[in-house]
Amino acid sequence: MTSHPDVEALAFFAEELLEPDEERTVASHIDTCATCASTLDELTGVGEALAAAPAPAMPRDVADLLDRRIAEAVRERAAESPARDDAAPAAGAPASGATVVPLSRRRRRGHGPGFMPKLMMVAAAAVVIGGGGAAVFNGMLSPAADQSSGVAAPLQEEGGGEAAPEAAQSYTPQVVRSETVYTDASLPEQAALTLDRSPVGGAPSSEGVEPMAPVEPVPAGVEECALLLGEEFGTRFTLVDDASYGDGGSRAWVLFAPRGERYEVYVVDPRCAQGGDTAKSVLDQGTVQAP
């Protein structure tokens, strides 16, 4: 009598996984060996024992929980900017009424242009321009920060006459604080440096340049101001520097909008969104080369 094959060989035999000559050996062994024949049966029994192990049906509360989690995920995706500003809490204004769904903050790919209404395309273009920098920038952030730092997301409403409803659908530029005191004479150089250090400018061009993190929460009024001026000048601002301007060093916002290879830069009075002629709040203007 040949020696007994081990259990694993028998299991392989049952699955017809053995080489032909080995299979013949085991087969003829089993014919004459009751022990191995019964081991083979027991292996079948293992499969049966596994199949017979009871599995509870999905409990109702698990089904409900899953529904809730998915509903949350849908809301989260639809709400492009969760409470980033005291003045604009996103709470309670989820996807309801949103006829368009913004680009997901976390997964910006995969939302084809076929779906986006025309208006959103404009904003999407701005996202693309700033996109490379934003990706690098996101890579530097902790996951938590990543969640709340809205990469420029699309615009929903076209009117925007009054302060944008906080429905978390407004177009949002990145805000930084460079602590620069901009001056008329040095605006191009100063703006170029800010851009270089900023999230939208991509990785800093030289070693000595210190990158800036975005400001959270965004100062009240920035979004509206960027929105109104953007409409005024037919552009989209992707970056705002909350800084100072002029001899007096009074507070000013410096807004950056990509245009081709260049950025248009506007220095504005922070009261720009508080009624009146927004164009008059522009204190200075220039263009700089994109980094």
Place this chain on the structure above:
Amino acid sequence: MDAVQELPDRELLTRHAQGDDQAFAVLVRRHRERLWAVAVRMMGDPEEASDALQDAFLSAFRAADRFRGESQVSTWMHRIVVNACHDRLRRRKVRPATPTEDSTLDVMSNERLGRMGGAPDHASQTEARMDVHAALELLPLDQRMALTLVDMLGYRVEEAAEILDVASGTVKSRCARGRAKLLPSLAHLRNPQHPGDVTTGRGGANPS
């Protein structure tokens, strides 16, 4: 066109990726019972199965735009669930103070209960279940996952291979190795306790 419920899986996934708010929930409802069965058998515990399913569905939710359509949507969802379970099982193996030990303790206390004559039927049933899962804990994850799909859940070897993203032969050999390893711990579930129903002829449960 209000019959979202009747759209094919692939269409639902595409709509979801394009921003549709409803499509993903429909897709999940369509498959969740099946995927629950997978998760609860993989994890051996409803609580953990629930956690794994949540992980899986959220990751499918976000990954929908990366579905390339090489496989069925349901296979893709299975794969995500199986991966979520795999991650949790792996962490559980690394971290010793886990439900694994709890269930072993449960088995022991059930045995004690049984010996003391308390609720014998329930106890032995619980014991059998605990034994299967305690035994599965002994296996390498690869073998455990293959056996769960094929033996416990009755997936065809080819289906399991697609879900696990390996060759059919690999699934078969993982199952064979796993069964061989489980033999000492599971053979008793049939033979000593139910001498009557031994043996249905070899190969009966292993048609593949």
